[in-house]
Amino acid sequence: xxxxxxxxxxxxxxxRILKGALQVYQQEGxxxxxxxxxxxxxxxxxxxxxxxxxxxxxxxxxxxxxxWEQIWESVEVYIGVTGSPREKFISILKTIARMIADDRAFxxxxxxxxAQMPNLPEERQPWRVHQNRMYxxxxxxxxxxxxxxxxxxxxxxxxxxxxxxxxxxxxxxGTPGKEIxxxxxxxxxxxxxxxxxxxxxxxxxx
Amino acid sequence: xxxxxxxxxxxxxxxRILKGALQVYQQEGxxxxxxxxxxxxxxxxxxxxxxxxxxxxxxxxxxxxxxWEQIWESVEVYIGVTGSPREKFISILKTIARMIADDRAFxxxxxxxxAQMPNLPEERQPWRVHQNRMYxxxxxxxxxxxxxxxxxxxxxxxxxxxxxxxxxxxxxxGTPGKEIxxxxxxxxxxxxxxxxxxxxxxxxxx
DNA sequence: TTAAATTTCGACTGTTCATTCGGAATATTA
DNA sequence: TAATATTCCGAATGAACAGTCGAAATTTAA
Numbered sequence: 108x109x110x111x112x113x114x115x116x117x118x119x120x121x122x123r124i125l126k127g128a129l130q131v132y133q134q135e136g137x138x139x140x141x142x143x144x145x146x147x148x149x150x151x152x153x154x155x156x157x158x159x160x161x162x163x164x165x166x167x168x169x170x171x172x173x174x175w176e177q178i179w180e181s182v183e184v185y186i187g188v189t190g191s192p193r194e195k196f197i198s199i200l201k202t203i204a205r206m207i208a209d210d211r212a213f214x215x216x217x218x219x220x221x222a223q224m225p226n227l228p229e230e231r232q233p234w235r236v237h238q239n240r241m242y243x244x245x246x247x248x249x250x251x252x253x254x255x256x257x258x259x260x261x262x263x264x265x266x267x268x269x270x271x272x273x274x275x276x277x278x279x280x281g282t283p284g285k286e287i288x289x290x291x292x293x294x295x296x297x298x299x300x301x302x303x304x305x306x307x308x309x310x311x312x313x
Numbered sequence: 314x315x316x317x318x319x320x321x322x323x324x325x326x327x328x329r330i331l332k333g334a335l336q337v338y339q340q341e342g343x344x345x346x347x348x349x350x351x352x353x354x355x356x357x358x359x360x361x362x363x364x365x366x367x368x369x370x371x372x373x374x375x376x377x378x379x380x381w382e383q384i385w386e387s388v389e390v391y392i393g394v395t396g397s398p399r400e401k402f403i404s405i406l407k408t409i410a411r412m413i414a415d416d417r418a419f420x421x422x423x424x425x426x427x428a429q430m431p432n433l434p435e436e437r438q439p440w441r442v443h444q445n446r447m448y449x450x451x452x453x454x455x456x457x458x459x460x461x462x463x464x465x466x467x468x469x470x471x472x473x474x475x476x477x478x479x480x481x482x483x484x485x486x487g488t489p490g491k492e493i494x495x496x497x498x499x500x501x502x503x504x505x506x507x508x509x510x511x512x513x514x515x516x517x518x519x
Numbered sequence: 520t521t522a523a524a525t526t527t528c529g530a531c532t533g534t535t536c537a538t539t540c541g542g543a544a545t546a547t548t549a
Numbered sequence: 550t551a552a553t554a555t556t557c558c559g560a561a562t563g564a565a566c567a568g569t570c571g572a573a574a575t576t577t578a579a
Binding site: 364 | 554555556557558559560
Binding site: 359 | 533535536537538539547548
């Protein structure tokens with residue numbers, strides 16, 4: 108028989124291992140994210156990791172899944188809220204930007220890790236469920252906004268990709284020293300979406 | 314003594330090996346881009362690869378270097394040309410888009426491979442020289458264009474990153490089936506840069 | 520308190536792969 | 550043609566690392 112406490116302790120140990128995996132990833136990069144490293148960081152013997160997880164892959168997939176779940180939950184909030192598509196869209200992007208800024212290491216992992224683990228079959232990418240939902244919501248908002256004239260008309264798919272690239276680059280590429288402020292993002296979005304002439308920054312007249 | 318012909322033949326063999334490496338990368342992904350695979354594809358014995366290259370890394374770095382060199386050469390042309398910054402900027406992006414569309418496999422490699430080979434010290438990333446020059450030119454054009462009012466004012470760094478993300482996503486991420494036309498890019502750019510109200514698509518009035 | 524269940528783990532196994540070894544084959548030059 | 554230089558290569562080497570084994574330690578239940 109298994110008590111509730113035991114289940115909770117197991118879960119805590121799983122979390123410890125996940126945390127260790129993330130630490131290894133951060134400190135040494137994905138290359139050196141070995142099971143030996145995770146064992147070291149999490150304070151378990153290597154064999155014990157396999158008591159809690161089936162494989163190394165499962166550990167990283169679990170990290171990705173919970174991460175995207177978090178993102179999705181922060182986005183989901185805006186679905187029912189009142190407000191124009193444009194307002195919602197920008198709120199969501201700013202929320203995500205804030206989440207990323209608050210835990211850059213974790214979200215860095217979220218955005219980089221999938222590229223390093225190619226060739227996973229669909230069913231081994233459970234995080235994509237939330238990822239796709241999120242893109243779906245954003246794209247829907249974009250399209251609704253366009254038909255209301257709140258955004259310039261363009262291919263929403265293209266624009267989303269640009270936004271994805273922006274977020275990616277914003278936090279994880281190029282010169283690592285340069286932090287980018289929320290204000291910077293704000294300006295960027297304002298300018299990017301001012302194409303329809305609805306709001307125009309006074310500085311950019313001429 | 315080494316004749317000119319010998320030098321040329323050596324160079325041809327190096328090219329053969331590089332071509333083989335790219336084929337392996339395309340057909341099997343970076344995971345399986347092994348020296349055995351390259352030997353197989355290029356038609357040399359494995360040990361022979363080491364007669365022409367010091368290491369596996371050198372092979373891939375050489376591919377990256379020549380690729381970015383090509384991109385740079387296509388960009389460089391526009392420096393001396395007459396025309397507004399905005400016109401030049403868009404011409405350059407369209408040129409690059411065309412290059413990518415013409416040899417998607419190669420440029421896919423160019424954009425994806427660096428992410429898979431992290432931890433290289435600066436001096437082992439010679440392609441960055443051309444990469445940086447290109448970004449410098451583009452950024453310069455953006456900034457000149459902004460002060461002429463041809464672009465909306467925004468952080469050129471941010472915008473470039475969005476463009477980078479766009480190109481990346483455009484060709485190599487997401488649903489692989491969907492090709493994106495040059496016209497699509499054209500529309501996107503037009504809309505993206507219509508923020509200052511200089512050119513306004515009639516459809517997006519309201 | 521002792522048998523059963525749960526948790527832990529260092530050492531081992533097996534595989535993959537870059538790189539090297541030692542010399543063979545081929546081409547060039549004298 | 551013989552000596553030398555260049556080009557070629559399959560088999561061995563060694564390192565890295567995911568995953569397994571068999572048993573020990575600890576906790577729980579009777």
